[in-house]
């Protein structure tokens with residue numbers, strides 16, 4: 001497929017829209033209370049991991065890069081690469097992906113029904129298309145590629 005280049009201004013607008021989606025989600029009258037127990041970050045244990053659109057992956061990768069790290073670690077316990085092993089906390093909590101916010105964690109209230117956030121999902125999909133993404137992808141792959149893009153852009 002032939003993609004045109006994304007202009008810097010378009011990229012900024014796209015990432016701002018992803019963050020706005022996160023803010024709009026937080027305004028919804030949906031009872032959820034993430035206690036940062038990080039049970040949903042244990043991918044190997046749960047057998048599930050979030051899928052990210054490209055905009056979400058870039059927002060997460062930028063936050064991860066801001067911690068001074070350049071590449072994703074592979075945690076021996078199969079947990080999310082952004083779960084810091086020493087502290088047991090998410091390195092990018094404020095910029096965590098949509099799936100981490102609508103998560104499947106039972107103590108936080110269980111998954112939010114898709115129909116309640118479908119409009120927000122559509123907005124993330126629109127951003128994905130703007131950024132020449134290929135739809136939602138597993139967190140590890142999506143963020144690793146986004147991180148590569150960011151590091152290459154910095155090194156250019």
Ligand code: SF4
Nearest residue numbers: 041080082083090100
């Ligand atoms: S990004 Fe953060 S909140 Fe989401 S699964 Fe990874 S460590 Fe957990």
